[in-house]
Amino acid sequence: MRTTARLLTGTALVAFSFGVCLGGATGASAGDRGELDLYPSTSAPGGTVTVNTTACGKNGHGRGDASSLSAGEFLLRPGDYKDIAVGQFRVPENTRAGGYGIFVRCENGREARGALTVEHHVRHQPSGHVKTGVGGSVGPDTTQIAAGAALLAAAAVGGTRLLRRRASGAQDS
Incomplete structure (x- = not known):
């Protein structure tokens, strides 16, 4: 009973937190500023970063500024999902490790800011086969x-x- 109550309470807190996060991302704040999501939020020099924001509104366009890391400007166009504008930029090869601010100004006058972390040794997700010792044999042993x-x-x-x-x-x- 106690475990079930904890599970339900934890689930409710996660759902509430998720809703608060989505609510903050879907609307611009009082100062007409929205959130800027960067994927990945940590990149290595030479990597491509995709930028998403709801600040530009439905069918919104805008210009992004990644000059803090010498990547220059990039364009935002309507994405595949409702009310999301999307853009991309490439992290220059000579970028130093550290945190960089990314800025977007939409045609509707709203702005959004986000942060990118550049690391020179970004951990990659494992891929390929795992040798576990379970599986087929080399050959039939009579x-x-x-x-x-x-x-x-x-x-x-x-x-x-x-x-x-x-x-x-x-x-x-």
Whole structure:
């Protein structure tokens, strides 16, 4: 009961926090400023960063400024999702590690700001096959196959005898 209550309370808090985050991202704040989401938020020199914002509104356009890291300006255009404007820029190869502010001004007059972290050793997600030791064998081993077959046969014979003894009513004391 207590675990269920904790689970429900935790779920409610996460849902509330998620709703608050979405609410802050979907509307511009009092100063006509919105959030600017960067994907990935941590990049290496030479990486491409995608910028999303709802500050520009439905079918919104704007200009982004990534000059803090010498990437210059980039354009924002309506994205695939409702009310989201999207743009991209490339992190220059000679960019130093650190935090950089990215700024967007939309045609509707609203602005959005975000932060990009540049690291020279960005951790990548693992990919490829994992060698766990579980899987196929190198080749058939006749000794192991014979031993397995013998164990299965012994189990079948033992099971059959046990069932016959029970059916005949004979039981051990």
